Amino acid sequence: MTWNAAKKFCLAKGAFLAEFSTLDEEKRVDEHLDPGRYYWIGLNDMEEEGTYRWNHSNNVTSYVNWDSGEPDGNRNLNCVYKWYAADYKWYDNSCHVTIYALCK
Secondary structure, three states: OOOOHHHHEEEEEEEEEOOOOOOOHHHHHOOOOOOOOOEEEEEEOOOOOOOOEEEOOOOOOOOOOEEOEEEEEEEEOOEEEHHHHOOOOOEEEEOOOOOOOOOO
């Protein structure tokens, strides 16, 4: 599902796209994820390019787990996902890509 569809999917379940404040918190969640999948998280820079905010809390993130070279500065890549093959590091991507939702 797209990032917006993932957000709506989580809300329909009484949840929201995952937000993380520490590596320990994120690693506890990672233990339960299916290998080989990509997961949308609630982070994006739609409001201001380069300023990443959590969708649910609207807080600018102080904790990040970007993979090397990310975010890459492309103005069309505004939503963030985690990728298993990269040790669940974060990547920015088009919000219209279809992947799994990570609800919390």
